[in-house]
Amino acid sequence: MSTFSKHVTSILDRAETSLVALSHRIHAHPELKYEEFESSRWTASALSDAGIAVDFGVCDLDTAFVARAGSGPLHLSICAEYDALPSVGHACGHNIIAAAAVGAGLILAPIADDLGITISIMGTPAEEGGGGKVHMLDRGAFDGVHASMMVHPAAVNALRPRVSAVSHFEVHCHGRESHAAAAPHLGVNAADALTVANVAIGLLRQHLRPTDQVHGITTKGGDAANIVPAHAIADWMVRARTVTELHELRPRIERCFEAGALATGATVSFHDECPVYTHMEHHEALISLYHEHAEPLGRVYDGDITFSTDMGNVSLAMPSIHPTIAIETAGAVNHQPEFAAACVNASADRAVRDGALAMALTAISAANGATRDALLQRGGFNAAR
Numbered sequence: 176m177s178t179f180s181k182h183v184t185s186i187l188d189r190a191e192t193s194l195v196a197l198s199h200r201i202h203a204h205p206e207l208k209y210e211e212f213e214s215s216r217w218t219a220s221a222l223s224d225a226g227i228a229v230d231f232g233v234c235d236l237d238t239a240f241v242a243r244a245g246s247g248p249l250h251l252s253i254c255a256e257y258d259a260l261p262s263v264g265h266a267c268g269h270n271i272i273a274a275a276a277v278g279a280g281l282i283l284a285p286i287a288d289d290l291g292i293t294i295s296i297m298g299t300p301a302e303e304g305g306g307g308k309v310h311m312l313d314r315g316a317f318d319g320v321h322a323s324m325m326v327h328p329a330a331v332n333a334l335r336p337r338v339s340a341v342s343h344f345e346v347h348c349h350g351r352e353s354h355a356a357a358a359p360h361l362g363v364n365a366a367d368a369l370t371v372a373n374v375a376i377g378l379l380r381q382h383l384r385p386t387d388q389v390h391g392i393t394t395k396g397g398d399a400a401n402i403v404p405a406h407a408i409a410d411w412m413v414r415a416r417t418v419t420e421l422h423e424l425r426p427r428i429e430r431c432f433e434a435g436a437l438a439t440g441a442t443v444s445f446h447d448e449c450p451v452y453t454h455m456e457h458h459e460a461l462i463s464l465y466h467e468h469a470e471p472l473g474r475v476y477d478g479d480i481t482f483s484t485d486m487g488n489v490s491l492a493m494p495s496i497h498p499t500i501a502i503e504t505a506g507a508v509n510h511q512p513e514f515a516a517a518c519v520n521a522s523a524d525r526a527v528r529d530g531a532l533a534m535a536l537t538a539i540s541a542a543n544g545a546t547r548d549a550l551l552q553r554g555g556f557n558a559a560r
Contacts, residue, residue: 179286179289179290179539182282182285182286183282183532183535183536183539186281186282186285187278187281187282187528187531187532187535190278190281191278191527191528193221194221194274194275194277194278194281194527194528194531195274195524195527197217197218197221197270197273197274197277198270198271198273198274198518198519198523198524198527199270199519200217201214201217201218201257201265201269201270201273201274202264202265202270202515202518202519205259205260205264205265206257206258206259207258207259207260207261207303208258208300208301208302208303208304208305208307209236209237209238209258209300209301209305209307210238210258211238211257211258211259211300211301212237212238214238214257214258214270214273215231215238215239215240215257215298215300216231218240218255218257218273218276218277218298219231219240219242219298221277221281222242222277222280222281222284222296223242225281225284226284227242227243227244227280227281227284227296228242228243228244229241229242230242230243233311233314233316234310234311234314234315234316235314236300236307236310236311238298238300238301239297239298239299239300239307239311239316240297240298241295241296241297241298241316242280242295242296242298243293243294243295243296244280244283244284244285244287244293244294245283245284245287245288245290245292245293245294246287246288246293247287247288247290247291247292247293247542248291248292248293248551249290249291249292249293249321249541249542249547249550249551250292250293250294250295250319250320250321250555251292251293251294251295251320251321251322251323251324251538251541251542252294252295252296252297252317252320252322252323252324253276253279253280253294253295253296253297253323253324253325253534253538254272254276254297254299254308254323254324254325254486254489255272255273255276255277255296255297255298255299255325256269256272256273256299256300256302256325257269257270257272257273257298257300258300258301258302258303258305258307259303260303260510263510263511263512263515264512264515265515265518266509266510266511266512266514266515266518267303267327267328267509267510267514268327268328268329268502268509268514268518268523269302270518270519271328271500271502271518271523271526271527271530272325272326272327272328272530274527274531275326275500275526275527275530275531275534276296276325276531276534277296277531278527278528278530278531278532278535279296279530279531279532279534279535279538280294280296281531282531282532282535283535283538283539286539290538290539290542291542291547292538292542293319294538295320297311297316297317297323299311299485301449302484302485302486304343304448304449305448305449306449306450306452306485306488307485308485308486308488308489309449309450309452309485309488310450312488312489312492312556315557317489317492317493317556317557318555318556318557319555319556319557320493320555320556321493321494321550321551321553321554321555321556322458322461322493322494322495322541322550323486323489323490323493323494323495324461324465324495324496324497324534324537324538325486325496325497325534326497326498326499326500326526326530326533326534327484327497327498327499327500328499328500328501328502328509328518328523328526329478329480329499329500329501329502329508329509330478330480330501330502330504330506330507330508330509330514331477331478331479331480331499331501332469332474332475332476332477332478332498332499332500332501333476333478333479333480333498333499334457334462334465334466334476334498335457335462335498336455336479336480336481336482336497336498336499337416337479337480337481337482338454338455338481338482338483338484338486338487338490338497339386339388339414339415339416339454339481339482339483340414340415340416340417340418340420340421340451340452340453340454340483340487341412341413341414341415341421341451341452341483342412342413342414342421342425342447342451342452343410343411343412343447343448343449343452344410344411344412344413344445344446344447344448345408345409345410345411345445345446345447345448346369346372346391346408346409346410346411346432346443346444346445346446347406347407347408347443347444347445347446348365348366348368348369348406348407348408348409348432348435348436348441348442348443349365349405349406349441349442349443349444350362350363350364350365350367350368350403350404350405350406350407350439350440350441350442351363351403351405352402352403352404352405353402353403354401354402354403355400355401355402355403356401359403362403362405363403363405363439363440363441364403364404364439364441365397365404365405365406365407365439365441366393366396366397366404366407367404367435367438367439367441368407368432368435368436368438368439368441368443369393369396369407369409369432369435370435371434371435371438371439372431372432372434372435375431375434375435376389376428376431379427379428379431383424384415384416384420386415386416386420387413387414387415387416387420387424388412388413388414388415389411389412389413389414389424389428390411390412391409391410391411391412392409392410393407393408393409394408394409394410395407395408410448411428412483413425413428414483416454417454418451418453418454421451429445432445450485450488452483452484452485452487452488453487453488453490453491454487455484455486455487455490455495455497456490456491456495457490457495457496457497458490458494458495458496460494460541460545460546460549461494461495461496461537461541461546462496462498464536464537464540464541464546465496465498465533465534465537467540468532468533468536468537468540469498469500469529469533472529472532472533473529474500474501474529474533476498478499478501480499482509484497492556493553493555493556494550494553496537500526500529500530500533501522501526502517502518502520502522502523502525502526503517503520503521503522504517505517
């Protein structure tokens with residue numbers, strides 16, 4: 176790897192200003208899942224402007240892309256995310272993820288053939304509840320890839336964050352309108368059905384596993400205070416330690432909504448908003464290499480964090496890593512407005528550089544020795560398709 180040390184430092188020194196500018200630009204223009212039209216193109220253009228071939232709009236997803244360099248037998252991918260959250264913008268730091276992925280790509284592309292690798296930077300939209308990576312897996316974007324990686328900003332450095340399996344779904348309760356004063360007895364209150372379900376879920380929590388999590392919001396509770404609500408809608412998420420435990424948990428939560436419908440005389444239906452996100456399996460050899468290269472950058476791995484991501488699905492398909500990279504947040508955590516503000520501070524800019532460097536050096540190390548042999552022996556994802 177020492178052969179490439181000067182190259183790595185030189186590329187990153189030249190690119191750092193533009194990488195930070197990309198991070199700030201994406202942050203200043205937050206776009207929601209599958210609407211990342213500007214953010215995805217800015218990210219892809221940063222790669223294509225460096226001479227890296229980019230295939231845009233892949234997998235029938237307008238904001239997905241694959242940028243590829245090299246033709247070596249070992250195929251590694253680095254995932255870029257760039258979608259934001261409603262209301263709080265880039266409060267999960269996907270602007271940092273995108274810029275760090277581009278940085279790693281800029282480092283690796285010129286030396287990919289010398290390393291004997293193919294490197295793909297995957298522009299993966301809609302991590303926030305849209306399952307972009309799952310659709311890209313299913314539609315062939317990852318075919319032939321031996322291993323994948325990305326880094327995610329957080330308040331702590333964590334090598335192996337606990338990534339829970341999660342189901343995102345919408346609940347629709349249907350009742351009957353009526354005048355809330357003149358004829359309330361003729362109405363069936365769909366919003367009351369959700370209220371009963373909330374109480375039932377609250378009581379059920381005592382009997383759930385400590386690693387189970389259930390949370391949701393009501394997005395429609397009626398149209399006017401003097402009309403009995405005939406239609407109520409809620410968004411819910413159910414999380415569990417593994418996919419198996421998730422499949423055990425979700426029916427129990429659905430029965431709470433069914434109880435609310437039964438109690439009020441309403442009907443209820445469930446609509447999946449995206450594919451299930453699986454739990455994550457961190458590949459030990461790759462995470463050890465990442466640790467080896469991140470620690471000299473001052474990254475101390477003493478933190479713990481729990482979340483869900485469609486990178487979990489990638490990890491069950493191929494060796495993968497998804498460490499978190501800490502930024503200074505003054506106590507704020509992901510999905511808070513204060514965290515969004517922190518995603519363009521000096522520590523966030525450093526995370527762009529550190530993330531790009533650590534992933535690039537991990538890829539360089541993985542291209543040699545026992546890790547390379549082990550990855551090649553597995554065969555690329557969907558090699559037989």
